[in-house]
Amino acid sequence: MSKNRISFLSIILLFCLFLKPAYGQESCTCSTELKFLHKKIKKTPSYKQNKKTFKEIFTETSIKAEKLESEYDCFVLLNKLLLGLNDNHCKIFGLDNGATAEILKDPVKITEFKNSELNLLYPRPNLDLDSLENISLSKTYDDIEGIYIKKGYLTVAVYKSLTDYIAIVLDSEKDVWEPGEVLYTLVPYGKNYILSIGGDIASKRLIAYPERIENGLFLTMGLQKDLSKTNFTLSLYPDS
8 A cells, every 4th residue: 555544533522533644664555554443443442342243344354455455445444344333433534635725726736636646546447437327317316326416516426336335426527536436435334324435525535424315315415316406404504
């Protein structure tokens, strides 16, 4: 793995952030990141409450980690591991803040970001986007699969991949995202919850957060299938 290594983020009580690079100067692989994460996890109350279940998941994850070379896939794998803690306060974020406001207003810095390790780590599945769009348009309104739009940002197609869902960019109004890139890996868990693992819509920073998709709408990020329908999760008075 590269200099843009993954860091462990634990959100506890007053949302205090614990951020630390893994293993100092040791060679950074998915297995070493997993070892670092495991040490931190064992200190959490959630681990003590879910030790048996977590150990089983950890064993499976260790085997998968040895075979991974993609930093994005490792990021997804480690966040999936944390689901075994049954604790929504534990997530992993990328240390690189991505395309900050300062970068976005400077064409030279945007070009530099385009060539950065963070920008280049997002997968580009070998898919025909036109075919994917046509198939996605045929999905029902209540189906998780389909076309979603974030007005002023991007349009994505969500499709099923084994047990997860993949959100891939079809069209983008922002410089940081391009058609064909994976925006999120969506992992169903619990009662109608989804762990959304991927990039921040505005900055492309690696993030993970709990999401729910209901009535054609991402309740947290606001992507929706039908823009003519009122999104009641958004405040009518955002500045008050």
